[in-house]
Amino acid sequence: MGSHRNGGRGGDQSGTSNGDAGGAPVDKGVDFANYFCTYAFLYHQKEMLSDRVRMDAYYNAVFKNKHHFHGQAVLDVGAGSGILAIWSAQAGARKVYAVEATSMAEHARAVVKANNLQDVVEVIEGSMEDVVLPEKVDVIISEWMGYFLLRESMFDSVICARDRWLKPTGVMYPSHATMWVAPIRTGLGDQKNNDYDSSMDDWERFTDETKNYYGVDMSVLTKPFSQEQKKYYLQTSLWNNLHPHQVIGTAASIKEIDCLTASVSDILEVNSNFSSTVTLQNTRLCGYGGWFDVQFRGRKEDPAQEEVELTTAPSVDDSTHWGQQVFLLNPPARITEGDKLNGSFSMKRSKENHRLMEVEFSCEIRQQSGELVPRLVALCSSCSPSFSITRLPLRLLVPKMHRSSSTARASEEFLVNFSPASLSLASTPLLKTAAASEDLPVYSNGNSDHATKKEIGLLHNPPGRENVIHLIPVVLFLCGFILWISSHPPKM
Amino acid sequence: MGSHRNGGRGGDQSGTSNGDAGGAPVDKGVDFANYFCTYAFLYHQKEMLSDRVRMDAYYNAVFKNKHHFHGQAVLDVGAGSGILAIWSAQAGARKVYAVEATSMAEHARAVVKANNLQDVVEVIEGSMEDVVLPEKVDVIISEWMGYFLLRESMFDSVICARDRWLKPTGVMYPSHATMWVAPIRTGLGDQKNNDYDSSMDDWERFTDETKNYYGVDMSVLTKPFSQEQKKYYLQTSLWNNLHPHQVIGTAASIKEIDCLTASVSDILEVNSNFSSTVTLQNTRLCGYGGWFDVQFRGRKEDPAQEEVELTTAPSVDDSTHWGQQVFLLNPPARITEGDKLNGSFSMKRSKENHRLMEVEFSCEIRQQSGELVPRLVALCSSCSPSFSITRLPLRLLVPKMHRSSSTARASEEFLVNFSPASLSLASTPLLKTAAASEDLPVYSNGNSDHATKKEIGLLHNPPGRENVIHLIPVVLFLCGFILWISSHPPKM
Numbered sequence: 001m002g003s004h005r006n007g008g009r010g011g012d013q014s015g016t017s018n019g020d021a022g023g024a025p026v027d028k029g030v031d032f033a034n035y036f037c038t039y040a041f042l043y044h045q046k047e048m049l050s051d052r053v054r055m056d057a058y059y060n061a062v063f064k065n066k067h068h069f070h071g072q073a074v075l076d077v078g079a080g081s082g083i084l085a086i087w088s089a090q091a092g093a094r095k096v097y098a099v100e101a102t103s104m105a106e107h108a109r110a111v112v113k114a115n116n117l118q119d120v121v122e123v124i125e126g127s128m129e130d131v132v133l134p135e136k137v138d139v140i141i142s143e144w145m146g147y148f149l150l151r152e153s154m155f156d157s158v159i160c161a162r163d164r165w166l167k168p169t170g171v172m173y174p175s176h177a178t179m180w181v182a183p184i185r186t187g188l189g190d191q192k193n194n195d196y197d198s199s200m201d202d203w204e205r206f207t208d209e210t211k212n213y214y215g216v217d218m219s220v221l222t223k224p225f226s227q228e229q230k231k232y233y234l235q236t237s238l239w240n241n242l243h244p245h246q247v248i249g250t251a252a253s254i255k256e257i258d259c260l261t262a263s264v265s266d267i268l269e270v271n272s273n274f275s276s277t278v279t280l281q282n283t284r285l286c287g288y289g290g291w292f293d294v295q296f297r298g299r300k301e302d303p304a305q306e307e308v309e310l311t312t313a314p315s316v317d318d319s320t321h322w323g324q325q326v327f328l329l330n331p332p333a334r335i336t337e338g339d340k341l342n343g344s345f346s347m348k349r350s351k352e353n354h355r356l357m358e359v360e361f362s363c364e365i366r367q368q369s370g371e372l373v374p375r376l377v378a379l380c381s382s383c384s385p386s387f388s389i390t391r392l393p394l395r396l397l398v399p400k401m402h403r404s405s406s407t408a409r410a411s412e413e414f415l416v417n418f419s420p421a422s423l424s425l426a427s428t429p430l431l432k433t434a435a436a437s438e439d440l441p442v443y444s445n446g447n448s449d450h451a452t453k454k455e456i457g458l459l460h461n462p463p464g465r466e467n468v469i470h471l472i473p474v475v476l477f478l479c480g481f482i483l484w485i486s487s488h489p490p491k492m
Numbered sequence: 493m494g495s496h497r498n499g500g501r502g503g504d505q506s507g508t509s510n511g512d513a514g515g516a517p518v519d520k521g522v523d524f525a526n527y528f529c530t531y532a533f534l535y536h537q538k539e540m541l542s543d544r545v546r547m548d549a550y551y552n553a554v555f556k557n558k559h560h561f562h563g564q565a566v567l568d569v570g571a572g573s574g575i576l577a578i579w580s581a582q583a584g585a586r587k588v589y590a591v592e593a594t595s596m597a598e599h600a601r602a603v604v605k606a607n608n609l610q611d612v613v614e615v616i617e618g619s620m621e622d623v624v625l626p627e628k629v630d631v632i633i634s635e636w637m638g639y640f641l642l643r644e645s646m647f648d649s650v651i652c653a654r655d656r657w658l659k660p661t662g663v664m665y666p667s668h669a670t671m672w673v674a675p676i677r678t679g680l681g682d683q684k685n686n687d688y689d690s691s692m693d694d695w696e697r698f699t700d701e702t703k704n705y706y707g708v709d710m711s712v713l714t715k716p717f718s719q720e721q722k723k724y725y726l727q728t729s730l731w732n733n734l735h736p737h738q739v740i741g742t743a744a745s746i747k748e749i750d751c752l753t754a755s756v757s758d759i760l761e762v763n764s765n766f767s768s769t770v771t772l773q774n775t776r777l778c779g780y781g782g783w784f785d786v787q788f789r790g791r792k793e794d795p796a797q798e799e800v801e802l803t804t805a806p807s808v809d810d811s812t813h814w815g816q817q818v819f820l821l822n823p824p825a826r827i828t829e830g831d832k833l834n835g836s837f838s839m840k841r842s843k844e845n846h847r848l849m850e851v852e853f854s855c856e857i858r859q860q861s862g863e864l865v866p867r868l869v870a871l872c873s874s875c876s877p878s879f880s881i882t883r884l885p886l887r888l889l890v891p892k893m894h895r896s897s898s899t900a901r902a903s904e905e906f907l908v909n910f911s912p913a914s915l916s917l918a919s920t921p922l923l924k925t926a927a928a929s930e931d932l933p934v935y936s937n938g939n940s941d942h943a944t945k946k947e948i949g950l951l952h953n954p955p956g957r958e959n960v961i962h963l964i965p966v967v968l969f970l971c972g973f974i975l976w977i978s979s980h981p982p983k984m
Binding site: 213216225232 | 533534535538541542547551573575578579582599602603605606607691695698702705706707708709710711712713716717720721724
């Protein structure tokens with residue numbers, strides 16, 4: 001096997017710093033503890049490898065464009081278990097360098113050998129920034145996309161690899177990426193508001209008891225506690241698998257990235273003014289959903305024979321492990337078909353952790369009548385603890401530590417915060433806050449595609465209800481059984 | 493307010509290292525990212541302050557022993573929201589230094605002021621190792637206990653504080669600590685075995701699909717995946733609130749600590765041979781439970797007027813947020829009243845993270861007949877990811893990251909591993925592996941205390957079962973309603 005350990009690992013806790021991540025110096029030991037180490041679990045690799053949409057896209061991108069791989073040198077950045085490197089080799093690559101920062105490299109090496117490709121694929125354990133290759137490559141392939149595309153900031157490593165190791169005629173896989181936002185309706189906001197309220201009720205009880213039983217007045221902390229809870233429940237973006245019918249307006253692209261030319265400074269911040277037209281009659285604007293897609297188009301001078309796209313947009317059948325990020329608006333606003341939403345979006349890296357993002361959203365509603373509704377401002381930042389950086393499945397993250405913790409509370413990721421300007425909207429007659437229950441789908445004709453039609457049908461006639469009557473004999477039998485067993489009290 | 497920032501914070505990501513934690517150098521930036529930062533949430537403080545058993549013990553320890561505090565100088569190590577410092581002041585202390593490494597110090601300062609004690613309590617934000625006090629103190633008070641006492645390794649900071657700042661005549665609060673283990677029965681092992689099995693079934697499907705659809709053979713990873721899953725499901729100790737009736741033998745003390753004299757080297761490792769006598773007829777040894785208690789006895793020359801104890805032993809009414817740690821034995825062993833269990837226990841700090849522990853358990857069963865059953869060996873180490881070090885409530889830890897992750901999987905903390913020696917026990921006739929269902933409690937007279945009697949009653953006559961028959965008219969009405977509604981199909 002031609003594999004070897006190359007360069008320094010991200011894992012050495014040497015405390016060396018570099019400023020590549022844009023501004024904040026990065027402690028490599030902290031970064032490894034928080035980020036890379038979590039990708040070293042096979043369970044996590046399996047979950048990503050089980051994402052059919054993700055797998056199909058990369059598989060098709062490689063095998064429908066073998067001309068890019070045949071006889072060429074390929075670099076796989078962040079190889080994980082090595083599947084992209086193996087596909088590249090199977091598509092005819094002369095040599096594949098698979099660089100992986102974690103000890104997953106060892107497993108990748110085993111898989112490469114088991115698939116008899118050890119003469120083509122060389123697995124290198126090391127961080128991309130330190131690795132030295134014996135040659136420049138024709139293709140760089142990588143699955144670097146985090147939640148809402150840029151979380152994890154792994155694209156930095158791909159840029160570094162490209163600038164150091166891609167031939168001037170080389171091709172990037174994927175070649176392009178786009179970030180999208182769209183207005184949505186969701187019951188999540190109501191749920192989170194309830195959670196927040198009951199958390200504050202809890203706090204009141206707590207301060208009362210601490211004062212009465214233990215003689216200490218903690219009520220001075222009510223305000224900071226409320227802020228902490230608001231941030232947690234209402235100002236944090238949420239991972240969600242949105243149904244397409246929850247999207248209530250046109251999606252707007254807020255960032256386009258050409259992977260061949262983008263620099264780190266291009267992705268340090270994302271700033272965009274966007275507009276969206278509401279496509280649904282009389283509905284609630286509950287917030288924005290954010291997602292991304294990537295394309296495999298090859299290079300202008302050397303295009304793909306068959307272009308492939310991987311999208312993480314809301315979908316009934318093709319949802320991905322990335323899901324969408326939901327940025328809640330609190331309170332929601334009443335809008336209707338034809339209204340224009342003019343928004344601005346800004347995202348930058350968190351100062352505390354360059355792999356997390358801080359987001360600001362704002363939007364104004366221009367009604368069809370021409371009336372302009374006061375500006376809604378949403379601030380969203382990645383308040384999540386540092387260990388939630390990666391796309392790590394829940395189970396490897398969570399030791400159940402407290403019997404009183406409810407799992408229902410464990411679903412947050414980022415955050416959303418609303419200025420007084422938006423709070424005043426509650427008194428604007430046009431923007432009455434509606435309960436989720438009154439927000440039944442009312443589709444405009446233009447939006448009644450197949451999926452939404454199916455959804456309307458479901459609302460009126462839940463599947464299988466007619467089957468319920470067949471259960472009645474069973475229920476009657478059970479009643480009889482209970483009566484019988486109750487007449488035979490067990491011996492103590 | 494006499495508070496100020498003192499010394500260096502643990503939070504500076506300077507990457508400086510020290511070797512105090514015994515062996516492995518500690519990167520302060522990593523340590524802060526993994527450990528201290530999680531204690532900076534008010535929600536977390538509230539959860540600890542809501543632990544009534546914990547609060548009562550410290551409250552009574554202070555107010556029933558005011559003579560230790562009156563007119564004295566007190567140091568609170570890891571003050572959190574400052575409650576122990578405030579109680580010390582209320583009990584008459586002349587001066588209290590409240591040292592807190594996180595930004596929680598700011599909140600503590602506010603609480604101190606709100607309780608009008610700013611002239612007595614000085615809150616100092618800094619790590620105990622760096623703080624400089626203007627005088628030596630008469631009392632050191634601290635709530636430093638982690639899961640199973642020593643997890644978190646926070647006692648190191650208390651020792652450091654004591655050696656630097658306690659007067660020769662000073663008193664430690666608490667003064668003593670003891671670690672306990674006892675044989676237990678539990679259904680957790682069966683549950684975890686099922687989880688492991690279905691995880692492996694899942695893996696088989698995954699490798700089949702990856703081979704058939706994507707042309708890559710991943711089966712070479714089956715063994716490492718199985719090891720990873722075994723470690724996760726079966727070789728990790730579990731947080732659990734055991735019921736006293738689950739304890740099936742005498743508890744054995746495995747470590748006693750005199751807080752006035754213990755050194756860091758005394759607690760780097762815990763090694764103990766212990767024995768326990770089974771107190772229940774014909775039951776299953778499913779593993780060991782581990783817990784601790786601490787005592788407030790003052791000092792030999794200056795004893796407590798009223799001794800107070802805080803125990804985290806299994807309890808019906810007085811359970812704590814520490815719960816107990818469960819170390820599973822796989823497969824369980826049949827034992828009965830009078831059998832002797834001779835065990836050895838060894839715990840040392842994890843090389844990767846000095847705040848986590850690696851544990852080895854072994855035990856042999858000496859039956860009353862004198863027959864010696866082969867040695868059972870259990871290896872348990874703290875495989876938990878580094879962010880589970882603290883007693884942090886679930887909700888602040890877990891972003892829900894993957895739709896396929898089940899919350900039922902999110903309950904692990906440490907781990908337990910069984911050698912071939914114990915596996916061979918399955919064929920020992922005396923040690924037939926029993927299913928949980930056949931393991932109904934059979935209490936010896938000696939063990940039938942009030943709580944367990946109540947439990948037996950519950951098992952034979954689940955509460956409220958007799959009420960079920962009153963539901964039958966409702967069920968019949970529902971059946972009629974369903975039949976009626978099914979005869980009126982809704983308009984589409």
